[in-house]
Amino acid sequence: MKMNFKSKFFYAGGDFGINIMWQLTVFYLLFFYTDVFGLSPAKAGLVFFIAKIWDGFTDPLMGYIADKTRTRWGKFRPYLLFASIPTLISIILCFYTPDLSEDGKFIWALSTYITFTTLYTVLSVPYGSLIPAMTQDIDERTSLSSYRYIAASCGAIIVASLTLPLVGIFTDQKTGFVFAVSSFAILALIFLILCFYNTKESFAKYNNEKYSLKKIFRMLIENKPFQLILIAISTTWIANNMKTATVVYFVKYNLNLEQFFGPIVLGAILQIILGAWITNLIKNKLEKKDIFIIGTLLYVISDLIIFYLIGYNNFWTLVFFASFGFIGFGMAGVMVWSMLSDAVEYGEWKSDIRAEGILNSFFNFFFKFGVGLSGWLAGQILEKNDYIPQAINQDQGVLLGLFQIGYLYPAISGTIAIIFMLNFKYSKEFYSNIIKEINLR
Numbered sequence: 001m002k003m004n005f006k007s008k009f010f011y012a013g014g015d016f017g018i019n020i021m022w023q024l025t026v027f028y029l030l031f032f033y034t035d036v037f038g039l040s041p042a043k044a045g046l047v048f049f050i051a052k053i054w055d056g057f058t059d060p061l062m063g064y065i066a067d068k069t070r071t072r073w074g075k076f077r078p079y080l081l082f083a084s085i086p087t088l089i090s091i092i093l094c095f096y097t098p099d100l101s102e103d104g105k106f107i108w109a110l111s112t113y114i115t116f117t118t119l120y121t122v123l124s125v126p127y128g129s130l131i132p133a134m135t136q137d138i139d140e141r142t143s144l145s146s147y148r149y150i151a152a153s154c155g156a157i158i159v160a161s162l163t164l165p166l167v168g169i170f171t172d173q174k175t176g177f178v179f180a181v182s183s184f185a186i187l188a189l190i191f192l193i194l195c196f197y198n199t200k201e202s203f204a205k206y207n208n209e210k211y212s213l214k215k216i217f218r219m220l221i222e223n224k225p226f227q228l229i230l231i232a233i234s235t236t237w238i239a240n241n242m243k244t245a246t247v248v249y250f251v252k253y254n255l256n257l258e259q260f261f262g263p264i265v266l267g268a269i270l271q272i273i274l275g276a277w278i279t280n281l282i283k284n285k286l287e288k289k290d291i292f293i294i295g296t297l298l299y300v301i302s303d304l305i306i307f308y309l310i311g312y313n314n315f316w317t318l319v320f321f322a323s324f325g326f327i328g329f330g331m332a333g334v335m336v337w338s339m340l341s342d343a344v345e346y347g348e349w350k351s352d353i354r355a356e357g358i359l360n361s362f363f364n365f366f367f368k369f370g371v372g373l374s375g376w377l378a379g380q381i382l383e384k385n386d387y388i389p390q391a392i393n394q395d396q397g398v399l400l401g402l403f404q405i406g407y408l409y410p411a412i413s414g415t416i417a418i419i420f421m422l423n424f425k426y427s428k429e430f431y432s433n434i435i436k437e438i439n440l441r
Helices: 005-037 041-068 077-082 084-094 102-128 130-134 138-167 173-197 213-222 224-254 258-282 288-310 315-351 356-384 396-421 428-440
Strands: none
Touching (some): 005 102, 005 138, 005 173, 005 356, 077 102, 077 173, 102 356, 130 138, 138 428, 213 315, 224 288, 224 396, 258 315, 356 396
16 A cells, blocks of 8 residues: 555655764764864774674664554554654753763763664664554555655755754854754754654554563574674675775865765765665566675675775765765665565564564664774774874875775675675565565465
8 A cells, every 4th residue: 555645655754764863973073072072083993893782782672562562553653753852952962062071081982882873872773763663555654765765865964954054153063063963953853743643654564472582583584684684784884884984084085075074075065865766766677685685786896996996086086986985875775674574474483573673673782883894994994094183194004094984884885785686585565475475474
């Protein structure tokens, strides 16, 4: 059954709000820690890494809680209403700068960031679990994922293009960041509330039986599609987050184009949106696996050409080849979210356990782990090469390290994703048949 535009639009609006918060941490938090708050790059990277270890415990727990939730609003939607405000307050605190010692700054950064990622989990895991509860149509799930991906990219556009101009309103960057983040938080809240009121869990299923951890673990072991998709998203998002975690440094120091940071990132995100739009056009013509591989191959090839043949001194040549990579990433990104929804049906068919929350929580953890790994790696490279905050001329080791993080390492990650997805044997026809079988039980 086809879904109406209103449901798709407001569902996607939820990810617009969620991604505004997320992209603030991805694009700017490492830079904020090193260049504004005054943390060393190594300690700043360590904040990201420790927080993601914590997420390894909280994400699966939240998935289990979401699957067991039963309210008059559904299983997942209530969290959009009740978790939004605490999460938004926590992201503001991440960009607040109390006057502390070096150790005090590290403790503040770690505690506020862990608080944010925990509350973000409470919000994002249920949201990400909504698609299979909203529709059982395989192609509609891809359409929903495309809407969601485009909306999330619009959130990234807002953050990337407006943050530094908003910060620049104030002579003190510390005050500017609090103002900018608070403004974004209000905008995000509006869209999250609208998402809650304009979505329905038409196909939500409630597990009355209490499942042991052993049975849930067995379900995960038996769900082969989920395991392959998990590897795909881990490598795909590690590739993306390596770029985004260091792009503000790369534009400022490698390209010497800090004043054009907003337009540069805007152009990249628009190309990602184009890739998501292309995916929606061809979703009925190709298998999901094939679209994912094509998209990933595009960004792997473009990154390798840039790193080994083009370099970063010729800006427009770099932009030309990079555009193919961003389009490819948009295609691959839509597909992993769409395939996750199908993996929920496989898990129910194979083990009789429907666990949208648990599967999405593992997805969410590996997604966030990519951010933590990228932030830690960037911090280590900057520290090792004697990065000096705000210095006009950085050491060549710093510049090379930023170039590697942005192009070489993502290409390696994408290649790993392709190798694993070549073993994905589950077609749209296969999933349609198991959904029919589940409905007959």
